[in-house]
Amino acid sequence: MAAVHERIAARTLTPGSRLPSIREFAQCLGVSKSTVVEAYERLRADGVIQSRPGAGYYVSAPLAPLSLSRTEPCRDRDIDPLWITRQSLDAAHDTLKPGCGWMPPSWMPEASLRRALRKVARSTGNALADYAPAQGLAPLRELLSHRLANISINTAAADILLTESGTQAIDLMCRCLLENGDTVLVDDPCYFNFHALLKAHGAHVISVPYTATGPDISLFENALKTHRPRLYITNSGVHNPTGATLSTDTALRVVKLAEQYDLRIVEDDIFTDFEQSPAVRLAALDGLQRVCLIGSFSKTISASIRCGFIAAPASWVEELLDLKIATSFGSGNLAAHITLAILKDGAYRKHVESLRQRLSDQRIRVAQRLATMNILPWLTPQAGLYLWCQLPNGIDAAAVARKALADHVVLAPGNAFSLSHDFSDFMRFNVTQTHDETVYQVLEAAMSDTPQNEKAQ
Structure with missing residues (x-):
């Protein structure tokens, strides 16, 4: 060739x-x-x-002439909720990505992946070439039912729906529960793709400040009274981007208010395997009555093997199934078989145990190195990938991110996560992607080069 x-x-x-x-x-x-x-x-x-x-x-006829300007991500667009992801996904191989949301390949269970691939390749079933059942691979749904029981969520495999990813799961829930113009409540800050997805569904989005123990409960209740949102989307186990953990008291208040104001809740729980001990889940307190729980394995198994799930109230499952078939026909059969093989492999448990310790050590190292630059975390997370940090002297994080991108470092400025835009001097750092000293050198240079008129007032 x-x-x-x-x-x-x-x-x-x-x-x-x-x-x-x-x-x-x-x-x-x-x-x-x-x-x-x-x-x-x-x-x-x-x-x-x-x-x-x-x-x-x-x-054949020649291809169109190569345009060098098209070989790199578009950098001059506004830093909106999709900016960070596009820069990270389209980055050149030598780009450093402390702002992205996933771990580098070296942190993933490569040996387990290879074993699973060989096992599925040798199988005599339909994994390699056929569609999956509409609801997804039954043995994997059974296993997920047992895993959810470990965090006090009791649900049958019949009430679990496999999806292509956690993102598709949220998209299906929005299709199921929302109509154009419905009001949706999110945390401030929250995972930036929530904003993008809800915009795509024509939702009216409002936000409530997030504290170290969950949403500010008084403002949460006031938002329910004033705006009557139909849906609340949140993380509870390990919050993205802050790393905070929902407290039991706050969780109980949220569930009670949801019942009082007829609020549905989508609980995004993709970081569960990072926790040393499980935090309280809204789905557990609610008994999957008006809360659905979403998960995936992109963060702990492979970002390449897309496999997610929804654990939903039984009354929602049929409509979700119809929507899934209408929008994607089915979930990935091969990805589900590979995921099942890895989860049943005893090495996966050892992988996540070592991963938790490795993450803990790396969070400490990154926090200490950032502290030398007067960049301080909002809180000290007990688990997860992220440090939510404030830059010194009110420096505008978006301006710093633009300058760093020119030096092939992708950063995640705070306002990309915030509907209120109250976090102009914050950044989210992925500790697994912040190991190279070049990151700190570029960050420090970008901060020092940010002129006074680009700083937050």
């Missing part, structure tokens, strides 16, 4: 030129004919060449 690309680049082969025959090219390169066949078929799939029955292979 490289040889063909080189000849096209050197104009030895031009559009419409006939490629050497399979036999000729095999002899020229000293490889087997089957290797040439495979290379030609891959090049054909890429649109580089085309086959003419009985006549051989020919160079």
Whole structure:
């Protein structure tokens, strides 16, 4: 394949030129004919060449000229809730990403992934090529039911729905529970993609300040009285971005108020395996009556294998199933089998145990290093990936993030997480992605280079 690309680049082969025959090219390169066949078929799939029955292979029309400006993420857009994700996903391989929301591959259970892939590949079932059942792989739903029981959420496998991801799970819940213009309550700050998803659904979004023990309960109640939101979306186990943990007292008040004001709650619980001891869950206190719980394994198994789930009130399951089929037809059968194989592997338990300790150590190291720059955490999290930190002297985090991006460092400025935009001098740091000293050097230079008129007043 490289040889063909080189000849096209050197104009030895031009559009419409006939490629050497399979036999000729095999002899020229000293490889087997089957290797040439495979290379030609891959090049054909890429649109580089085309086959003419009985006549051989020919160079296709050239691709559009490469624009270097399109090889990097768009950097001049406003720093909105999607900015951080787009910079992180589209970043070059040498870009450092302390602002992204996931762990680097070296932190993931690669050996377990390879074992699971081999096991599923050897299986004689339908995992490799068929659709999954509408509700998702039954053995995985059974296992999830047992796992949820460990955090006091008692639900049958029949009330668990598998999805492509945690994001798809939230999207399905919004489709199920919201109509255009409905009011939705979120935390301030909260996971920035909540804002983007709700905007896509045409929701009217309001926010309530989040404290070290959960939403400010007096303001929460006032929001329910004043705005009558239909839905509240939150994290409870480990809050994103703050790292706070919901207290039992606050959780009880939230559940009671939800019942009083006919509020539905989506509880995003994708960080559960990071906890040393489980925090209280709204779904457990509510008994899955008006609270649904969402989870996924992108953070602890693989961001590449997309597998999430919804544990919902029984009365919602049928409508969610219809919506799932209508919008995606089904969830990933292969991803579900791989996830099941890993969760049943005894090595996964050891992986998450070591991961918790490693995260704890890394949070301490990163906090100490940031402190030398007078960047201080809002609180000291007990678990999770993130430190929610305030920059010194009211420095505008968005201005710092733009400057850092020019040096190939993706940061997460605070107002991307905030509907009120009250966190202009805050940043979220992913401790697993903040190991390189270059991050701190670029951050310090960007902070020192932020002129006075770009600082928050």
